[in-house]
Structures are given as C-alpha cells and as structure tokens.
Amino acid sequence: MVSSNFQATDAGAAILTAGGSAADAAVAVASVLTVVEPYYSSVLGGDTWALYYDGGTRDVTSLNAVGPVGSKATLEDYTPRAGEYGMHQAILPGAWDGWMLWLRDHGELPLRQVLAPAIDIARAGYPVSSEMTFWLTQQEQDIRNSPQLSELYLRNGALVATGQAVTQPDLAATLEALATAYDDGAAAAGETTARHAAGIQAARDYFYRGPLAEAIVQYSDQFGGYLTLEDFARYEAELVAPISIDWADGIRVLQNPPNSQGIAMLQALNILKAEDWSGRSPAEPDVIHRQIEAVKLAFADRFAYVGDPDRTPVPVEELLSDDYAAQLRGRIDMGSAAEWPIEAGLDRQSSDTTTFHVTDSEGNAAAVTTSLGGQFLVVGDTGIHINERMKFMSVDPGNVNVVAPGATVRHTSNPYMVLRNGRPYLLGGNTGVDTQPQAQLQQFMSVVAFGLEPQEAVAQPRFVSTAFPASIFPHPADNILHVETSFPPAGIADLRARGHNIAVGVGIFGTANMIELSEDGTVAQIGAEPRNQTASGVVVP
Known part of the structure; x- marks a missing residue:
C-alpha cells in the first residue's frame, strides 16, 4: 500500500496484518490522514471518489461519497459571496457515509479497531511536517481569525513550526463517539451475523441523523451556511458502476x-x-x-x-x-x-486533496482520492475540518455546473484503476x-x-x-x-x-x-x- 504520509501507511499496514481487508485498511489510512494532513482531506468533513476491486467477484465498483449543495442555497445569495471564506462554501460532507458503505460490504474488523490508530495519534499528537508548515503558512490569516484553529495551530501567538507536536482532542473525541455508536449498535443486534451491519448503520446514523449532523447544522446556521438537518437525514452515499x-x-x-x-x-x-x-x-x-x-x-x-x-x-x-x-x-x-x-x-x-491505494492478500484493491478543497475551517468543538466544495461550482446560470440547492458539484477527485x-x-x-x-x-x-x-x-x-x-x-x-x-x-x-x-x-x-x-x-x-x-x-x- 502507499499513501502521502508514513503514519497513515503504517496504520493501513497494521490493519492488513491484523486480518483486515483492503477496505478496512483504506478507512484506517483515510482516518489517520484526517488527523495528520487536515489541510488535504477529512473522513468526516470531506468527500470521496474511490474504486474498489472485489477479489472474490472480480467486480469493480465506484464509490460516490459526494454530498449535495445545501437546500438553503440560492444562486442569488451565494453569488456575491462566491469568493469569500466561510461555512457557506461547504456542501454536505459525504465521505463518512461512503467509508461506512465500504466497511459494511467489504470490512472484516470492528470500527473501533479501524479507527484506533487515528484516535491514538489525534490524542497523543504528531510532529508537524514541512508540508504541513507550508499549508499552515498559506492559511495563517484564517487560522488567526478562528478560535478553534488558533487553539490547534498557534503556540504563543506563532504558527506551530516543523517538528512541533499538534494534538486534536476534539477530533479524537468525535472519532471515539462514532466507534462507541458502532459498538452500541452491534451489541443491540445480539449474537447474530448482523452485528457488523447494525454497528455500521449506527455509526452512519450518529453522523447523519444524530449529534454530528446537529452540531454541523447549528454551526452552519450560525455562520451563514446552507445545510439543514433534512439534508443530512436523507443523504446516502452510492456505489455506482465505473x-x-x-x-x-x-x-x-x-x-x-x-x-x-x-x-x-x-x-x-x-x-x-x-x-x-x-x-x-x-x-x-x-x-x-x-x-x-x-x-x-x-x-x-x-x-x-x-x-x-x-x-x-x-x-x-x-x-x-x-x-x-x-x-x-x-x-x-x-x-x-x-x-x-x-x-x-x-x-x-x-x-x-490526497490520494492513496491499498491491496490485500485476498486480491481486493482500493484506489482512493479524497478531499476537502482548500479551505481551513473547523466546525465548533467537533474537530471536523469542513470542505469548501461550493467554490468548485459556477455562478453562471447557463453552466451545467451551476449552484443550485440539492445539486452535486462537478467533482475534481478521480482516482483510476487499470485492469x-x-x-x-x-x-x-x-x-x-x-x-x-x-x-x-x-x-x-x-x-x-x-x-x-x-x-x-x-x-x-x-x-x-x-x-x-x-x-x-x-x-x-x-x-x-x-x-x-x-x-x-x-x-x-x-x-x-x-x-x-x-x-x-x-x-x-x-x-x-x-x-x-x-x-x-x-x-x-x-x-x-x-x-x-x-x-x-x-x-x-
């Protein structure tokens, strides 16, 4: 397997060694990247396109985990703010539901085990890389304007430097809560083969029909975004034909x-x-x-x-x-x-954006590109860095990619697979x-x-x-x-x-x-x- 960060690669390798599938390892990698490369992607606040080859069936499916424009959006309201930083740039984050679909259909391990590396790194901290230093510098003014970002990335009024440690306790708590939702859902299913599927559904519901949806919508309402609880409740990622x-x-x-x-x-x-x-x-x-x-x-x-x-x-x-x-x-x-x-x-x-790829001993293979866009914005105390995908849409009414409530953006992520x-x-x-x-x-x-x-x-x-x-x-x-x-x-x-x-x-x-x-x-x-x-x-x- 290969990724843009050695900690993510190590996490994915550990999951494979523990008997996990390529899907398990992919979610572990994506979760660690969420922690150590928060400027690139997020399993919680971003969106994902990915391809999965099933070694048993020899079928390839494409994962469309890109949410729609919020139902409060209008072209008239968005146009004058199209170039501005803020929560109004966020579409509904679809990545988490997509990852849960992969684990439901192809996963072998419980969610807590898959998320454990990311939770541990978020709590214990990780050293700032030179790449991270570059991106933080690009986003310095936005960081200084945000209490949440300042707490994460400023030390004594200065940006964290290469080699200094960053911890993300709020993000660790959010990932822990999702793991607990899985545990509770699996336990409620009893001693049946449906335990894993029930746990995955509980983790999906916790995000899209529970506390995390509520927190994101509250933040969206407070800061001029377009997302609603109804948008979250009806969203489901899709497995489609490539x-x-x-x-x-x-x-x-x-x-x-x-x-x-x-x-x-x-x-x-x-x-x-x-x-x-x-x-x-x-x-x-x-x-x-x-x-x-x-x-x-x-x-x-x-x-x-x-x-x-x-x-x-x-x-x-x-x-x-x-x-x-x-x-x-x-x-x-x-x-x-x-x-x-x-x-x-x-x-x-x-x-x-970030891209990574995984294969396992059963012949399964995953090609993944997942992204936030370029905005640096954390939603309240969730630790979730949210996307800015609205900036990828047109304000020209005649364009096929025009802003509209419920529309899906022409998405730039597109990993490939060659058979x-x-x-x-x-x-x-x-x-x-x-x-x-x-x-x-x-x-x-x-x-x-x-x-x-x-x-x-x-x-x-x-x-x-x-x-x-x-x-x-x-x-x-x-x-x-x-x-x-x-x-x-x-x-x-x-x-x-x-x-x-x-x-x-x-x-x-x-x-x-x-x-x-x-x-x-x-x-x-x-x-x-x-x-x-x-x-x-x-x-x-």
Missing part, C-alpha cells in the same frame, strides 16, 4: 463517472491510444505536445457537458466512443498549441484540482506506453495545461502550460516554438502515488511521491 475504455492488449482503464471529472482522463487516453508509442520517450516534445493537446480537448468537453447527471444528462457513451476519439484526434495540430476558447466536440447544447485481463494492474491518483486527470494520464503513459517503473513514473517532471476554465472560482482560463523546474530546457524551447505559453516552476503539480501489480496479483512495484517528504509505501506480507 466508466472505462479499452487501451490495448487486455488493458482496461477504469474511472469514476460524472459528476467526477474522471471522464477527462479517459477521453484523452482514448485520443492517444491509436498512436504507436513503441520506442518513444515521455520526454520527447512530440509526445508531450500530443498529450497536452488531447487533454485540452477533453477538458473543453468537461466544461461543456460534465455536471450533476441527475440534472443535466452527461453523454458518457458518446464522449468515450472510438469514433468520437478519432474525430478529436484529427483536431490536433502537431505544430501549434490550441488556446481557450476551444469548442466542445459534440453537436449539442448545453491541492487540497489487465480482468485483474488489477495499476492503482493510481494525483492530487491538485485540474491537475489530476492530466498528471494521471502522464503516469499511466509512463508505465504502460513507455515501460517505466511506478517510482520513475511519479518522479517524472509534470506539465499542466490551463487552457480551459479552472474548477475553482472565479474559473480563469489562463492558457498557460505549467512545467516543473526539472523539465528539460530543450523540450521547453521546442514547445514554446509551437506556441505554448510556458511558466516554469509555478503551478499546481500535485502529489501522486501508484501501485503496480504483477499478473498473479502480488505487489510488484510501488511509486510514492518524491516531492512529499512524508509519502510512504509498504508491501505487507
């Missing part, structure tokens, strides 16, 4: 369906798959240019068609058809860079808002098309296009190609000659983690993000 394309040689790439933006990665790969990549290198300017231009076309379609599928149907089958991919492929000019506005192709009208002859081959993800499908495509190509190992793939210099409206308000389309400082100078010169407006060393490049599995299902290779000092991968015997 979407996919065939690459070649029995390789199938799976993604999360809309309202996730994962379709953008699949569209770009569908454009690229007809090319002969043998003998090529990921650093060749022609290779890079073709990938960039394919990504731009995919993102133009994302902007035009991808939103809440319950409100505006998304033409998934058409967007992923081979005929349509051929049409888009013909629009790529190898000598010239396309710029926004880029027309959508169909004839229609219309970091602040080879029906069995897991690659599990991967990359953080960073609109960077995600682009960098994931680069890592997939590095391994599958160019033969690199996963660690080499995640270490490759990344390039990120912004030739489309950004996901986060105010949604600029900058027409800039961002490349890392390690990018080859000759490649930069070549791409500039084709018309790419290049910025070196600035941009959201995100963090990536990847697992490659051999044909027999054992872990062959792990790729842990080298840009992140705390990233860690481990093979559990």
Whole structure:
C-alpha cells in the first residue's frame, strides 16, 4: 500500500496484518490522514471518489461519497459571496457515509479497531511536517481569525513550526463517539451475523441523523451556511458502476463517472491510444505536445457537458466512443498549441486533496482520492475540518455546473484503476484540482506506453495545461502550460516554438502515488511521491 504520509501507511499496514481487508485498511489510512494532513482531506468533513476491486467477484465498483449543495442555497445569495471564506462554501460532507458503505460490504474488523490508530495519534499528537508548515503558512490569516484553529495551530501567538507536536482532542473525541455508536449498535443486534451491519448503520446514523449532523447544522446556521438537518437525514452515499475504455492488449482503464471529472482522463487516453508509442520517450516534445493537446480537448468537453447527471444528462457513451476519439484526434495540430476558447466536440447544447491505494492478500484493491478543497475551517468543538466544495461550482446560470440547492458539484477527485485481463494492474491518483486527470494520464503513459517503473513514473517532471476554465472560482482560463523546474530546457524551447505559453516552476503539480501489480496479483512495484517528504509505501506480507 502507499499513501502521502508514513503514519497513515503504517496504520493501513497494521490493519492488513491484523486480518483486515483492503477496505478496512483504506478507512484506517483515510482516518489517520484526517488527523495528520487536515489541510488535504477529512473522513468526516470531506468527500470521496474511490474504486474498489472485489477479489472474490472480480467486480469493480465506484464509490460516490459526494454530498449535495445545501437546500438553503440560492444562486442569488451565494453569488456575491462566491469568493469569500466561510461555512457557506461547504456542501454536505459525504465521505463518512461512503467509508461506512465500504466497511459494511467489504470490512472484516470492528470500527473501533479501524479507527484506533487515528484516535491514538489525534490524542497523543504528531510532529508537524514541512508540508504541513507550508499549508499552515498559506492559511495563517484564517487560522488567526478562528478560535478553534488558533487553539490547534498557534503556540504563543506563532504558527506551530516543523517538528512541533499538534494534538486534536476534539477530533479524537468525535472519532471515539462514532466507534462507541458502532459498538452500541452491534451489541443491540445480539449474537447474530448482523452485528457488523447494525454497528455500521449506527455509526452512519450518529453522523447523519444524530449529534454530528446537529452540531454541523447549528454551526452552519450560525455562520451563514446552507445545510439543514433534512439534508443530512436523507443523504446516502452510492456505489455506482465505473466508466472505462479499452487501451490495448487486455488493458482496461477504469474511472469514476460524472459528476467526477474522471471522464477527462479517459477521453484523452482514448485520443492517444491509436498512436504507436513503441520506442518513444515521455520526454520527447512530440509526445508531450500530443498529450497536452488531447487533454485540452477533453477538458473543453468537461466544461461543456460534465455536471450533476441527475440534472443535466452527461453523454458518457458518446464522449468515450472510438469514433468520437478519432474525430478529436484529427483536431490536433502537431505544430501549434490550441488556446481557450476551444469548442466542445459534440453537436449539442448545453491541492487540497490526497490520494492513496491499498491491496490485500485476498486480491481486493482500493484506489482512493479524497478531499476537502482548500479551505481551513473547523466546525465548533467537533474537530471536523469542513470542505469548501461550493467554490468548485459556477455562478453562471447557463453552466451545467451551476449552484443550485440539492445539486452535486462537478467533482475534481478521480482516482483510476487499470485492469489487465480482468485483474488489477495499476492503482493510481494525483492530487491538485485540474491537475489530476492530466498528471494521471502522464503516469499511466509512463508505465504502460513507455515501460517505466511506478517510482520513475511519479518522479517524472509534470506539465499542466490551463487552457480551459479552472474548477475553482472565479474559473480563469489562463492558457498557460505549467512545467516543473526539472523539465528539460530543450523540450521547453521546442514547445514554446509551437506556441505554448510556458511558466516554469509555478503551478499546481500535485502529489501522486501508484501501485503496480504483477499478473498473479502480488505487489510488484510501488511509486510514492518524491516531492512529499512524508509519502510512504509498504508491501505487507
């Protein structure tokens, strides 16, 4: 398994060693990340898209744990506050219900055991990493303006420094209360096989129809948010069918369906798959240019068609058809860079994230990307860092991703899974808002098309296009190609000659983690993000 923090990786490994499943380990990892990386994700205040391969049935399901916009929201009220910090940016947090679905269907261990590492670390404390120092600095003014955040992250009036300890007693108490709700629910079921399911339902109810919903709604009412008790009571995460394309040689790439933006990665790969990549290198300017231009076309379609599928149907089958991919492929000019506005192709009208991956000895596999957005806001004395996902919606009434009560946001999280002859081959993800499908495509190509190992793939210099409206308000389309400082100078010169407006060393490049599995299902290779000092991968015997 692999994650962005060694404490989370260690927790997941301990759960696997104790007989837990990939689902148990995933929830343990996500819970520890909630504690040690509160700026990235939260099992309680955030949202999640994830893919799960069941080693027994060989089926893959996609977990949609993204809650709706609160029912008090209106476009008129939200628009003047769209760029402001606050509780009005939070959609209903869906992650917890999604994690409980995984444990209900695939878990082997009681919830208390799964949450124990996170509870222990939250109570005892953990050292501040250099990554955490960076993010706290970015959020310093918001921290100083919040009594809850100040208590957590200030020492004698200064931000906690790298190496200092942070404890989260309120968060520990909340996780403990959820574990107790599970225990009580399981006990009430008696000595039956339904104990685990009853305990999981009790933990779901404690959050969505009990004290935590009440606390979040009270805070929302106090500070101008849009969430109601009714919103919480009727919410349920979903297990849905993934979407996919065939690459070649029995390789199938799976993604999360809309309202996730994962379709953008699949569209770009569908454009690229007809090319002969043998003998090529990921650093060749022609290779890079073709990938960039394919990504731009995919993102133009994302902007035009991808939103809440319950409100505006998304033409998934058409967007992923081979005929349509051929049409888009013909629009790529190898000598010239396309710029926004880029027309959508169909004839229609219309970091602040973390990623981790787990496999177990039974052949189960989990690819996860879970997020808060970028806001740093704690709800009262719950210890819950809440999301800011409303900032990812449009205030343009004609946009498919427009703010509306009960709508679901076009979500940026989109981990991927690759099957080879029906069995897991690659599990991967990359953080960073609109960077995600682009960098994931680069890592997939590095391994599958160019033969690199996963660690080499995640270490490759990344390039990120912004030739489309950004996901986060105010949604600029900058027409800039961002490349890392390690990018080859000759490649930069070549791409500039084709018309790419290049910025070196600035941009959201995100963090990536990847697992490659051999044909027999054992872990062959792990790729842990080298840009992140705390990233860690481990093979559990």
